Amino acid sequence: MMLAPFACHPEETRGRLHEERMSSFRSPFQRDRDRIIHSSAFRRLKHKTQVFVEHEGDYYRTRLTHSIEVAQVARTISGVLGLNTDLAEAIALAHDLGHTPFGHTGEDxxxxxxxxxxxxxxxxxxxRIVTRLERHYADFDGLNLTWEALEGIAKHNGPVVAGVGEVLPYALTEANAEWDLELHTFASAEAQVAAIADDIAYSHHDLHDGLRSGLFDEADLMALPVTGPAFAAVDALYPGLDKMRRRHEALRRVFGRMVEDVIAVARIRLDAAKPQSVHDIRGMDGTVIRFSKPLFQELKAIRSFLFTRMYRAPSVMVERARVTAVVRDLFPLFMAQPELLPEEWRDDVLAADTHQLLARIVADYVAGMTDRFALQEHARLFQSAPPVR
Structure with a gap:
């Protein structure tokens, strides 16, 4: 496929921190993608959840299925716009590697x-995972990803600049000190695509998961922008369609509208700015990949609905409290008794000559846990566990 001039061209990559020979059959960005897929952190996403805890149902999304969906959306949008689909896919697959067990509840x-x-x-x-914690290669820690992949992961939410009285997360500070990721600029168009693909994927699948869980129903969605017209269109085309097919047909239209809107807006902005390089993309006064203002406002209404009816639903809040207690128990226990950490972590513990470094090691360990393993470890170490609903 012919890449646009403003795409990330593999032959122009800034390379890797630790120099390696080029592959004879894979581009640098294909190699990034493959290393991410084969990483331990990526495999663990199978048992890390989005909203519902892993044991609650086989049909709810996990971080792994979410990442695959984000990668699919990113490849689609990138391909249409002439961007590097391999880089967009790599960033999409890596964007959630740092998530804790129990989703945003565990992170909080x-x-x-x-x-x-x-x-x-x-x-x-x-x-931190892709530069330090994955330890499988003989010549380096981490995955030794290209600069472009690291930039995309670091700037998932845009430029990273500390406000007044704020400091950057230490993991970013350390990585940026080793290799300047130009955190103050916007990321490549491929990274911007991966970020908005994340928004599209979770907006779509949280509606699916919320319906499946019974936290709300189709009648609730009929009253909302975007989802309401989608259900109405399905009803007009397929009167009397059974419940599950009706749901799927409506939500795939919601999904399609988001993707088509992003592509249309990107084409308009690219035609107006006429960027001739990825450097031009990074130097723009905003993102080139975004939703239109009308759709963005409509999606805000949907997210507000999901926040109230799903993310803060009473049953979800009960589970949030339970798993929060698990994290709050495990962290101080490992801080007080670091010898409880697995053997492969002992060298790091012995090298930690300050309380702060020990805390970072414990955080790395706890953050890497899956939902299932965190619950099992809590039960083993405390001889009990908060009751499962």
């Missing part, structure tokens, strides 16, 4: 515990 708990030690942020933790 760990961030609170790590507040005295530099905080915790899952995007920054993903960088």
């Amino acid at each position: 708990a760990l961030a609170e515990l790590m507040a005295p030690f530099g905080g915790f942020d899952h995007n920054a933790q993903a960088i």
